[in-house]
Amino acid sequence: MENFKEKFKEEAIENINDLEKALLELESSPQDKELIERVFRAMHSLKGGGAMFGYANISEYTHNLETVYDRVRNDQMKIDENLLNITFASVDLLKKFLNEEDQDPEVIKEKNFLSGEINALINGQPIPNQPVSLQPFASEEKNKSLKTFYVLFIPEENIFDNGTNPLFLLDELGSLSNDFVVYPHVNKVPGLEKINPESCYIYWEIYLSTEADMNAITDVFIFVEDECVLQVNKISEVNLLQNKEFLNKIDKTYKDQVDADVNELTKFAYNLSQASVEEKKKAEEKPGINVKERAISSIRVASDKLDNLMNLVSELVTVQARLDLYAANSEDAELLAIAENIQKLSRQMRDIAFSIVLIPIETMLTRFQRLIRDLSNELNKEVIFVTEGVETELDKTIIENLLDPFMHIFRNSLDHGIESAEKRIALGKPAKGKIMLKAFYSGANVFIQISDDGAGIDPEVIREKAIRKGFISQDAQLSKKELIDMIFLPGFSTSDKVTDVSGRGVGMDVVKRKISDIRGEVEVESEVNVGTTITIKLPLTLSIIDGLLVKIQDTFYVIPLSVVNKIYAAPHKDLVNTFNHLVVLDGRQIPFYYLREELGVEENQTQMEEVVAVKYEDREIGLVVDSVEGEYQAVLKPLGKHYKKQDFFSGATILGNGTLALVMDTNKAIKRFSIQ
C-alpha cells in the first residue's frame, strides 16, 4: 500500500496544480462549463484517492467543496470572487494536508475557518462534518442470532439487458445465510414457441436464516432495485429453517403454486418460535459450549445400513453389466436405450454410495494433535505438527483401522525420532522438531506420509541389533533399505531402553500387519540426522479390488492383484512329482501349494498349469491354478454369516456373466495350508 500512497501523492500534486490552473482560467471566464468540469474532476480524484490512501482530511474537505461546485455545475450557484478566494485558499490548505501538516494548530485553524466559509456558501446550511466513508469503515454491531427472513424476488423480463445474472444474486444471498431454501416459480414461463431466450420469466421465493439484518439482504439486490419487485420480510426472530413443521408448511405453500402470505406466515412463525424461544432460554440457562450449527444439514445413519446400501449398489452394477451384455447382443433398440439409462443411473448411484462412506482424514487429527501435545510434554521435547491435504477422503472402515497404526508411528517419531532441543541445536537443526502428516490421491490410491525431521534410523545400529538377536548372520550382505525394513520384523525393537511410549518391540510389525489387513502397503525411508518418512499406500475403498481372475476346474477365484508378484507357466508333471513342494522358477526355488489339492478338487489331466507367485510375509509362495483368465475389477461382497468361520476366502464377487467367483485371502489361506 505504501508505494500506492507515493503514487497517490504524486497524482494529488498534479490534481492540485490542475485545479489551480483551472481556477485561474475560471477567473477570466466564469461561465466556461468545460473548466467547471475540470475543477470538479480534480476534486473528485482528490476525494476518492484521499479516502483510499488514508488522507481522510483531504477527502472530507474536497467533499464539501464538491458539493458547492456541484451546485455551480447545475446552475444553482454562480462563480464569484468570494467562491474563488475560498477555493484558492482551499487549494493551499489541501497542499498542507498532503504534506501531512494537518496536526499543525495553524492549519487546523485555517481549516475550521474555511469549512465555516464553505458552509456559509451552501446557504448557511451546516454540513455534517464527517468523513465521506461508507459502511466499510464503520463496523456495525451485529446481532449474533439467527433470524428467519422471507424474500420475494420478481425480476423484470429485461433484467438480463444490463448484464445482471439473477442466479448470482441468489448465490450471494445464500452466502449470507445459515440455512437457505429457494423456491423458483416457473409458471410464467411461456411455451417454447413464444419464449424469448433473452427474457427472464422466472421469479423466486427465498427463505433464509441469517445473522445479517434487513439492510444486508436488500443490499444484495441494490444493483437491480429498479429492475425487479423485491419484498423482504422478517418472519421470525429465531431460525425456523431447522424446524420441520415450518419447512413442511412452506413446502406445501410452494407445491400449491401460491405465493406465501407473509402475514399469515409471520403469525405461524411466531407461534412456532414461542416454543423454540422457550427451548433457547432453557439452553441458555445451561452452561456449556454452544456448538455452532453446521450449514450443511446431515443425518446419522447406522453403518450396517450403509454396508447394505453398498451391497445393493454393487449388485446393481453387476446386474447392469449383464443387462448391457444382453442388450448389446439383441437387436432391440428399445432395450438398448433402457440399458443405457440404467447404466447412467447405476453409475451415479455407485458414485454417491461410495462417497457416502468416505470421510476426510481430518476426522482423526484431533486425536493425533492431542497425542503429540501430551507426549512432547512428557518427553520434554518441542514439536510442531504440520498437516497437508487432510481433506483427502477415505472409506470409513479404513480410517477406523488406521487410528492405532498411526498412533504407533507418531509415538515412534516423538520417542526415537525427534531429539532433545540441545541435541538438535548442536546438530544445527531448529530447536523445535517437526512432524508432518501429508495425504494425497494418486490414481485409485490414497497416499499418507508421516515424516519427522529427527534422528532417522541408522542402518548400522539395526545390523548390529539384528545380528545380536539372531535375525541375520554376521556376514550377511544387506542393502540399506533391507536393513531399515527389518524394523517391521516381529520382535525387533531398536530402542536401547524400553520406555512407556514405545520400544517394546510390538510396534512396527503390528503397524505393518494392520495396514496389510486393509490392503495397504507401508514403506520407510530414512536418513541419519535428517529424519524418517513413512509412506502408507491405501486403496480408496475396500469394496472394489483389482484382482487376478483364475480358474480351477469350473470354478473362478480372484487373487488380489496387490499381492501378486509374477505368473509362471509350469508343466503339470513338475508340480505333482515334487517331493517337498518346491518348484524352480526363474532359477529360484519357490515353495508352492497345489490349490486343487488344498481345496479338495480331484486330480487334473491338463499338461500345463500356472503358478501365481504371491507375497507372503517376507517370502514368495507359489499358488498353482489351472489357468489365469486375466485382470478383473471385483466388487467385493461379504460371504454371509455361515462362512464367517473359514479363512480361505474374504468375499465373493459376481462376474459379468452372472457366475460367482470367490476372492481369496492369500495371507490367511497360506497360513492355513502351512499348518495342515
Added chain:
Amino acid sequence: MGKTILIVDDSESIREVVSFTLENEGYNVLVGVDGKDALKFLDGQSIDLVITDLHMPVMDGIELIKTVRKTEGYQRIPILFLTTESQVAKKMEAKEAGATGWIIKPFVPSKLLDAISKVLR
C-alpha cells in the same frame, strides 16, 4: 478464475490499486485511461466485466457505458461504475445508460471484490 476485467479510470493511482487488488485475486486485468481509450479493447476479445469511473476527460463513463451497450458482442456484459455517494442523480443516469451496478468510492479491496462477486461468479 481467469476472468478478464477491464478497468477504466483517469486516475493512475486508482487504476493501480484496482488492478493490484484484482490481479491478486487471479483476474486478468485490462486498463483504459478514459472511455475512448477503453473502446480499443472491444475488438472481439472476451471481457467478463467492465469497471469504469464516471468523470473522465475525452469520454466519460456514461458515454462509455452507452457505447459498450451498443457494441456487437458486448451488449450483455456486466458494467460497474465507480461513484461517490453524493450523486444519486448520476447514479440514476448511469443505470439508465445500462450500467449493471456501482462501486462506491472510496472503497476497501474487500468491498470491491464483493461488488464484483455480485455480477461475476
